[in-house]
Amino acid sequence: DTEVTQTPKHLVMGMTNKKSLKCEQHMGHRAMYWYKQKAKKPPELMFVYSYEKLSINESVPSRFSPECPNSSLLNLHLHALQPEDSALYLCASSQAGSTRQPQHFGDGTRLSIL
Amino acid sequence: RKEVEQDPGPFNVPEGATVAFNCTYSNSASQSFFWYRQDCRKEPKLLMSVYSSGNEDGRFTAQLNRASQYISLLIRDSKLSDSATYLCVVIGSGTYKYIFGTGTRLKVLA
Numbered sequence: 001d002t003e004v005t006q007t008p009k010h011l012v013m014g015m016t017n018k019k020s021l022k023c024e025q026h027m028g029h030r031a032m033y034w035y036k037q038k039a040k041k042p043p044e045l046m047f048v049y050s051y052e053k054l055s056i057n058e059s060v061p062s063r064f065s066p067e068c069p070n071s072s073l074l075n076l077h078l079h080a081l082q083p084e085d086s087a088l089y090l091c092a093s094s095q096a097g098s099t100r101q102p103q104h105f106g107d108g109t110r111l112s113i114l
Numbered sequence: 115r116k117e118v119e120q121d122p123g124p125f126n127v128p129e130g131a132t133v134a135f136n137c138t139y140s141n142s143a144s145q146s147f148f149w150y151r152q153d154c155r156k157e158p159k160l161l162m163s164v165y166s167s168g169n170e171d172g173r174f175t176a177q178l179n180r181a182s183q184y185i186s187l188l189i190r191d192s193k194l195s196d197s198a199t200y201l202c203v204v205i206g207s208g209t210y211k212y213i214f215g216t217g218t219r220l221k222v223l224a
Binding site for chain 1: 145210
């Protein structure tokens with residue numbers, strides 16, 4: 001059982017749609033992450049929030065828009081995506097303010113762009 | 115040179131074998147290291163953190179060699195259920211940049 005919950009598990013959308021991915025954790029972690037993972041590749045960091053503030057944006061296209069409404073929730077708003085954006089999107093969390101704590105991952109949202 | 119490098123494998127080993135993977139990192143200032151396991155189409159799951167003195171968890175042993183800048187994972191008495199991709203993770207510059215290796219694929223054969 002994962003302590004980081006992501007919804008939906010699967011999402012199929014057209015290139016003109018707007019949708020959101022959601023992530024929730026109740027471990028008291030104050031750092032939350034979005035990753036994109038393509039098949040047979042490692043996770044690729046997109047965004048990091050620490051203490052509800054965006055601290056890292058890895059030059060992600062603006063069609064991906066993150067939001068951290070509170071310390072437990074992380075959203076990823078999607079708009080006008082391209083077929084190459086089809087991937088597994090993973091949310092993770094970790095304790096903040098320490099360099100030694102591992103991340104905990106949700107089970108991901110598998111996104112397909114038609 | 116990539117920041118974190120792993121042999122992608124696959125490593126095909128018989129049940130009961132001992133297998134070891136290495137992971138090299140380029141930033142000598144790196145402080146934190148982890149091994150994750152990822153099954154096909156699943157999320158990465160933490161296998162173990164890697165401590166300076168080395169650490170063991172059942173059949174799994176992790177070691178850190180700072181002088182040569184690599185970490186290793188040893189799996190003893192391999193089980194079929196150990197078949198997965200093993201990802202090495204190093205925390206890079208800054209607290210929140212977790213850098214993943216490309217992963218090493220392990221297949222344990224009956």
